[in-house]
Amino acid sequence: MLRNLFTNRSIKRSMIVFVAVIVLIPMVTTGIYFYAVVSSILSNQVLNKLNDFTNETNKLIHSQFESTSNLFFNLINNKDITENISHLNKDSVQPANQLLIRDTLQKGVQHNLFFNYAWESGLINSIFIFNADEKNYFYLRYDSLKLINTENYSELVRKYRNQNSRFEIIPPTAVNPTIFYIRNFYDENASLKGTIVLDINESIISKTYEGINQYKGSQGMIFNNDGIVVSATDKTMLGKKAPDVMLTKKMTGAGKQIKIDNQKFWIAAKEIKGYDLTSLIVVPEKSVFLDLNKSIRNYLYMIALLVIIFVVIGILYSSHVIRHIKDLIEKMEKVQQGNYNARMGGYKEIELIRLSNIFNKMINRIDYLFNEVYNNQLLIKEAELKSLQAQINPHFLFNVLLSIGWNAKMSKNDTIYKMVSSLSELLQASIYTDSNQTTTIREEMKYVEFYLYLQKERFGDKFTIQVDIDQSVMDYSLPKLCIQPIVENAIVHGLENKLTQGNLFISAYEKCGMLAIEIADDGVGFDTAALDLEGNHKAASKTYDKNHTHIGLVNVNKRMKFMYGDKYEIAVHSEQGKGTTVSIRIPAYKGGSQIVSGHDCR
Structure with a gap:
């Protein structure tokens, strides 16, 4: 009381x-x-x-x-x-x-x-x-x-x-x-x-x-x-x-x-x-x-x-x-009862005049929107139906890939079988992944291996891969599909255009309660001045390339900030002709519990 x-x-x-x-x-x-x-x-x-x-x-x-x-x-x-x-x-x-x-x-x-x-x-x-x-x-x-x-x-x-x-x-x-x-x-x-x-x-x-x-x-x-x-x-x-x-x-x-x-x-x-x-x-x-x-x-x-x-x-x-x-309360109660013709009168005070005008405009807007609700509901139902129909297409694609894979295996063509299986796993991971879903580094590296297998079959010995991940962090949590898009970005934009053999480095470790992940390459590099991790492409920049928007980096960066807060975002360092390094720093979690580091972090 x-x-x-x-x-x-x-x-x-x-x-x-x-x-x-x-x-x-x-x-x-x-x-x-x-x-x-x-x-x-x-x-x-x-x-x-x-x-x-x-x-x-x-x-x-x-x-x-x-x-x-x-x-x-x-x-x-x-x-x-x-x-x-x-x-x-x-x-x-x-x-x-x-x-x-x-x-x-x-x-x-x-x-x-x-x-x-x-x-x-x-x-x-x-x-x-x-x-x-x-x-x-x-x-x-x-x-x-x-x-x-x-x-x-x-x-x-x-x-x-x-x-x-x-x-x-x-x-x-x-x-x-x-x-x-x-x-x-x-x-x-x-x-x-x-x-x-x-x-x-x-x-x-x-x-x-x-x-x-x-x-x-x-x-x-x-x-x-x-x-x-x-x-x-x-x-x-x-x-x-x-x-x-x-x-x-x-x-x-x-x-x-x-x-x-x-x-x-x-x-x-x-x-x-x-x-x-x-x-x-x-x-x-x-x-x-x-x-x-x-x-x-x-x-x-x-x-x-x-x-x-x-x-x-x-x-x-x-x-x-x-x-x-x-x-005002009396007029609002009339509106609550369904009377959208209720209007406030005129006043002498400036503030009350503004309140009256805003209230009357709001009621007019509500009346207009109320009349539009029925038509909008029909449109929503139609959109839901189309969405259900669109989900049939990925299922059809996976079934086709599965059939190709089994035919390749029956024909004893292991290379085609592995490529189709890896592609199927990647497609499943990307299509059926919630933006808030997390996985372990161990699972994430499987998707990376599927992707690297496909690229190795394509490019052969054009680049080497070095993985240095501390075994103690293999079960740490991170957003699903946050390493594979960065690896893809390194190969497509860095190593593919390099004339000589390139190198790809993947490392992960924990320090001071933070999970640190780095993906580096010694490829051709790019001008970071044209990179906007918020997704607002700098078309006015002289170095802007509409074919290389680095959407993978933008996507990972947005998901990091959405899940952990604005202060957690990826860091990109690149020099043309020398290569690119992408760093991720996020709170270290294992099994849903945050890790308290035993290191001296002073």
């Missing part, structure tokens, strides 16, 4: 489908091309923009951490701070003096905070300065109204001092979104004088990623060498480990595409030098192509609308065309 749907389709349906396809193919192709080009451009733009934004963000974040480090160095280079911290390290300091020292420390710190970017911008929330034994400390907070748990800071300092690192950046958590910058400072003898803890406002750093908010679902984050998130636009990530796919070293550098939970993302990362941190930006691919997908969806709606419009037009136009085809 499904097969019939595609094979037995109506013209109307075909026209509708054709119109729909004609509309769909260019528009869909254009849409695909448009999507591919625009998505490629958008991808390149996003990559370039992502890389540029990553570089700019990296510079800004680096400058924020640099300003934090600069604040640290400004504090330790202030003598009021370093000297008073040293006094706090002494156990002999009286409480009253401690208040004085703290007051001096506050003035020193405040002096360093005048016009300081990190402090003025709110990047630094508070400053803690611990002495060497962690018993005394000083702090100053940006928002003085908020309470501080100093014990937490003391714990951070103890952990940091145990690690002996140059400085430490401690990630925040979702509960306490503060980045801690901790660093020791020393006296001229490299002895520990104290530790400074700077509270960095994580929200100030994460604001540097605001530029990627144009892409829905985008994220920016900073993580340390352990993969712990130090700052992020997604606050739930603070203090947690970033996904492993983002931590690979291959992610650092120009923008790349990755998959996370079967979703594609554009990602760019860059190391924040000097702080063992990495800045990372992740942009979902679907948010990049959001507007493009909307445009493609609208484009598909437009295609669907156009297809509907053109299908309606196709239905209307096909109905107009089908009406005329139905008219």
Whole structure:
């Protein structure tokens, strides 16, 4: 049923489908091309923009951490701070003096905070300065109204001092979104004088990623060498480990595409030098192509609308065309019923006018031929009768030859008997041979021997015969009577007119699955320019001889091409005064099966 749907389709349906396809193919192709080009451009733009934004963000974040480090160095280079911290390290300091020292420390710190970017911008929330034994400390907070748990800071300092690192950046958590910058400072003898803890406002750093908010679902984050998130636009990530796919070293550098939970993302990362941190930006691919997908969806709606419009037009136009085809079918059915007076009317369309004229002429011709059929049938019957009568003549001839042969044998004239028998065999082979009939080389050579016997009796020793046929091909098939006519042509046109003794060569062999047969003579030869193996005699040629049309060669050549195809034909090579060679190349068959040669035919 499904097969019939595609094979037995109506013209109307075909026209509708054709119109729909004609509309769909260019528009869909254009849409695909448009999507591919625009998505490629958008991808390149996003990559370039992502890389540029990553570089700019990296510079800004680096400058924020640099300003934090600069604040640290400004504090330790202030003598009021370093000297008073040293006094706090002494156990002999009286409480009253401690208040004085703290007051001096506050003035020193405040002096360093005048016009300081990190402090003025709110990047630094508070400053803690611990002495060497962690018993005394000083702090100053940006928002003085908020309470501080100093014990937490003391714990951070103890952990940091145990690690002996140059400085430490401690990630925040979702509960306490503060980045801690901790660093020791020393006296001229490299002895520990104290530790400074700077509270960095994580929200100030994460604001540097605001530029990627144009892409829905985008994220920016900073993580340390352990993969712990130090700052992020997604606050739930603070203090947690970033996904492993983002931590690979291959992610650092120009923008790349990755998959996370079967979703594609554009990602760019860059190391924040000097702080063992990495800045990372992740942009979902679907948010990049959001507007493009909307445009493609609208484009598909437009295609669907156009297809509907053109299908309606196709239905209307096909109905107009089908009406005329139905008219033609109606007239043809009348003719089928025997009404040869049915005729098609006139039309406006050129094609239908031609169809009408041709149909009407055809009906007139059929009517004429129908009236002639009866007379033609009588003529055919008469011709068949004459053909049957003509078949009596060969039978009569064979009977006469048979009688002559038996009389010669009874008279003990073996020569006449053999000549008559050979002639009878040749006549039987030529008259009762179908043009498509095949025989073996062995049988074909018997006909050749009959013919050569007759010619030897006629010419005596005028020519010699050399036969070189590979015994392995004696049972190969070939068209019946294809060698004997060529042998006859060689004797009649080549050797008969030669003044001296001539030679006739017959050879056959198989090579590469092909049966090769050659008949050559060293007779007078002829001009091959006058030879037309198709049977169209070149009467205009100067060398054309109406008495020597080589009909035997033409006949064999036609039968070869008819049985094996146009590419299989005889080849004739002849030189006047030197002789003629006729070559036959046909597929090798034995017993109805084609021979596959074992020779190396490369």
